[in-house]
Amino acid sequence: MDSSIEKIDIDKHLELVIETAVNITKAKAGSLLLLNPKTEKLFFKIATGEGAKKIKKFEIELGQGIAGTVAKTGKSILSGDVSKDKNWNKTISEAIGYRTHSIACVPMKIKNRIIGVVEIIDKTDNSVLDENNLEILSHFADLAAKSIEDVQNAQVIQQENEALKEKLSDKHQIIGNNKDFILVINQAKKVAKSKASTMILGESGTGKELIAALIHNEGSRKNREMVIINCAALPDTLLEAELFGYEKGAYTGAIQRKIGKFELANKSTIFLDEIAEMKPEMQAKMLRVLQEGVFSRIGGNTSIKVDVRIISATNKNIIEEIEKGNFREDLYFRLNVVQLKLPPLRERKDDIALLSDYFIEKYAHEMDYALPVKISKDALEKMTVYTWPGNIRELANAIERALVMGSGKEIVPEDLPIKSINKKRTSLEFGLTLKDAIRKFKEEFISLNLINTSNNKTKAAKIMGIQRTYLSRLIAKYDLK
Ligand SMILES: Nc1ncnc2c1ncn2[C@@H]1O[C@H](COP(=O)(O)OP(=O)(O)OP(=O)(O)O)[C@@H](O)[C@H]1O
Ligand SMILES: [Mg+2]
Known part of the structure; x- marks a missing residue:
């Protein structure tokens, strides 16, 4: 201080x-x-x-x-x-x-x-x-x-403030050196300087909320709190009341006026989490608010104008939801002025060691471990070949569990609650002809690359250094999914 x-x-x-x-x-x-x-x-x-x-x-x-x-x-x-x-x-x-x-x-x-x-x-x-x-x-x-x-x-007071700030910044610490990940971080920092509506895409546990907080905290609205609402957590009518508020007597049970999240977020940011879960009727109301820039509380007739920055997020394939008719395209365009896409953990495996160290230190500190805890080479190897469907959240949980259940000195593979994936090329065995061995190797090598790129053929082909069309042909030839 x-x-x-x-x-x-x-x-x-x-x-x-x-x-x-x-x-x-x-x-x-x-x-x-x-x-x-x-x-x-x-x-x-x-x-x-x-x-x-x-x-x-x-x-x-x-x-x-x-x-x-x-x-x-x-x-x-x-x-x-x-x-x-x-x-x-x-x-x-x-x-x-x-x-x-x-x-x-x-x-x-x-x-x-x-x-x-x-x-x-x-x-x-x-x-x-x-x-x-x-x-x-x-x-x-x-x-x-x-x-x-x-x-x-x-x-x-100042010491309390510092401590609080430290705590907050710790909560929002973003770890990662992966090239694609850094790119998203830089985009987020750039868009933070504007008011552009931003949609964050990414699988569950990839850090969407963290990025939303980053955008808010790097922008001019950082002195006010970001208002978060999870669109999946509430049925439609409650969601509307939560978003826009209501007047006293708007319905039975509305014994006093309620200020909605949109109003609370005035001069700040609203984070609409799991936006793809919003029902069509609510989507229509939302669109109107975004188009007109004003809304009224339920049961009220005064127009309320607010200055709110909108960040939304979903782990669904939003384009698919639009195609299926589940999500309005016009609302999508309003929300998606800038789009940020977070890579899944299996596509940024070069960050696993860094993230592990970060979570080990974080949880060891919380658990008051006296000694530094290390991670064994085998445990890191196990983590690196694993595909992490739950992404960073799953990794954090795995480390926490390993620290609770392990020896307290070193994390070994058995401490990690994740499936072992055998990386050995077991199918290459004595007695095969060279032609068969090459075929087996190709099949496994292609599968490995497809798994690690979420079946993104363009990306997989680029990593393997071959043409996308050639990859498609190989996939067809070996009947790979
Ligand atoms: N790059 C990162 N560095 C440090 N912690 C991270 C990182 N990414 C995610 N986390 C942590 O992982 C957890 C999940 O992140 P977050 O809640 O932001 O994910 P999400 O994409 O919103 O997930 P969901 O779709 O399930 O809501 C959080 O505890 C978050 O702090
Ligand atoms: Mg989230």
């Missing part, structure tokens, strides 16, 4: 408080001492007057001298002649070569806890400090204590 600015401000402020106290009481010098609760010693925070520089080196035990006694008892001391005061300790006076005559010293308290003392020494006209001066001084002591309390409170 950077508290240097506050530190300068509070020091200056306290100095001003002491100087003013000194001036008003016409004293020769004044100082403010703070109690270090750990060492139980007072140190000079502020000192004015002749010996100010020298005096700052001294520390005073609790109960020692006049200041120490005030700090210990919490009671003010006024002494017209210190040489006659039993509490007086002349060490400091002598050390700095200044002879003190009279002194007024009052405690500083925060909520009845003593945090230090304020004192003034001698009058400029050589008269004696009196009750009146003591009273004035106690007001300044209160003022100083209040300022210190404010700074302490501000520091606590």
Whole structure:
């Protein structure tokens, strides 16, 4: 935390408080001492007057001298002649070569806890400090204590804020170095600067919500919270009420006005998750709102205009849903001004080690593991050949389980709740002709590439370095699916 600015401000402020106290009481010098609760010693925070520089080196035990006694008892001391005061300790006076005559010293308290003392020494006209001066001084002591309390409170709030921010940024940490994945991240960062409606596609657990949060947090709306609604979670009528709100009495049970998510998302972002699950009637209403830019609460007739950025997501094949007549094409065009497509994990296997390390550290930290947990070579191998239908979420769960059930030192293949996929080319065996062996190898090699590209022939062909048409021919020839 950077508290240097506050530190300068509070020091200056306290100095001003002491100087003013000194001036008003016409004293020769004044100082403010703070109690270090750990060492139980007072140190000079502020000192004015002749010996100010020298005096700052001294520390005073609790109960020692006049200041120490005030700090210990919490009671003010006024002494017209210190040489006659039993509490007086002349060490400091002598050390700095200044002879003190009279002194007024009052405690500083925060909520009845003593945090230090304020004192003034001698009058400029050589008269004696009196009750009146003591009273004035106690007001300044209160003022100083209040300022210190404010700074302490501000520091606590700031620390809480930092912690919260850290927590949030941790929640939204995005891990990945894969080329295709980075491309999507960069697109997301770019679109964040605009208000363009964005649709995020990707299989379950690929990080769609994470990307939505990234778009929101990298844009100008980041100071407001992103509003999330899952379109699959609610039946139509409830979804409408949730999105647009309702007026009191709109239906039985509507005992008071409800503000909908669209209104809540004003000047912010709404994330329409699982958009493909939205029913046709709701899609029609949604389209109208997007076209006209206004809506009304259910049962109300005032038009409400909001400024909302829209991000939607689905793990369905949305084009297929349109073709099947399940999703309106016109709504799709409105939502899909920019489209981001997240690759499944099996197409970014080069990120598996990185992601594993990240989740190991994350969960080990949550579980308070003392030692660093490693992942064995075999376990990583098992993870790399696996196809991860549940994507990153499944990987995170697998790591978490491995940490809970494993030895706590090293993750081994048995700790991972995933199917073993035998990578050995078992079909290549002794006794085959070269022609048959080549055929078997080709079949397996092509299958491997198709599985890892979700049957994307263009991609698979590119990876294998062959023409797409040639790949299609091979697939037909070997009767591969
Ligand atoms: N690149 C990543 N780095 C770190 N964590 C990730 C990454 N991608 C996803 N995750 C984590 O994996 C989990 C699933 O991600 P998220 O909820 O964003 O996926 P989704 O695509 O919305 O899934 P679904 O379609 O099931 O709703 C979350 O806990 C998320 O934090
Ligand atoms: Mg999601």
